[in-house]
Amino acid sequence: MPDQILYSVVARQTVVLAEFSLVQGNANLVAHRILDKLPSEDSRVSYTQERHVFHVLVHHGLAFVCMAEEAFGRRIPFAFLDDIRDKFLSAYGPEAAQYAVAYEYNTEFSSVLHQRMRYFANDPNADAINRVRGGVAEVKNIMVENIEKVLERGERIELLVDKTDHLQSESFAFKRDASRMKKKMWWTNVRWIAVLAVVVLIIIYVVIAIVCSPTFQC
Known part of the structure; x- marks a missing residue:
């Protein structure tokens, strides 16, 4: 401390x-x-x-x-x-x-x-x-x-x-902040995965559209 x-x-x-x-x-x-x-x-x-x-x-x-x-x-x-x-x-x-x-x-x-x-x-x-x-x-x-x-x-x-209460409050604040950070990082990862999935789907669509046609008539 x-x-x-x-x-x-x-x-x-x-x-x-x-x-x-x-x-x-x-x-x-x-x-x-x-x-x-x-x-x-x-x-x-x-x-x-x-x-x-x-x-x-x-x-x-x-x-x-x-x-x-x-x-x-x-x-x-x-x-x-x-x-x-x-x-x-x-x-x-x-x-x-x-x-x-x-x-x-x-x-x-x-x-x-x-x-x-x-x-x-x-x-x-x-x-x-x-x-x-x-x-x-x-x-x-x-x-x-x-x-x-x-x-x-x-x-x-x-x-x-x-200082007992202060130490306890500091410990609680630390755990609370750590929990918030963990949750924030989890949501960030979810967003990146979602963005990556959308990009992959777009790429697949573009490739199929080029090979076949926009209506997928190969």
Whole structure:
């Protein structure tokens, strides 16, 4: 299973506007605690939590957050955050987001989050595009802190991540796609056989017509 982005959320301060998760657990609760402690000014920061990292992009009062596996690095997660920021603002605009109620855009935008999470996890072009944009140099300046920095003194949150359902859904998707491909190939073969049969019949007809006549009077 490749390293990937497991959870993402778009929020205005602590008001969640849209979110999506590939895993079960309490990633959303940890993210909501982070949202409660974020500065209001534009910033980029990463908070480490054992083997996972919460990457945060604050832009004009809106927070774009994702949780990824630590081995995934920072370059691609922040390219993902830049991407969903642009798509979110293009779809709804900064003004509408300032007055939206909780989860107002979840029905529409959660599917966008899902699609872009899969894209940035699996498509090598995602990293190539980020390199062209100069994202590599920009990531070097991102502050990295332990998640305990945003919690109250003595407080501790244990991040729980269960990938079981995700693995099962991925397995189901693979089997479904394989079945579709097998069926598609079967129909393609049937079509080619039908075309070949028609061609053979035409050739036989032409030969007989030449030897005898179009009315088959030999």
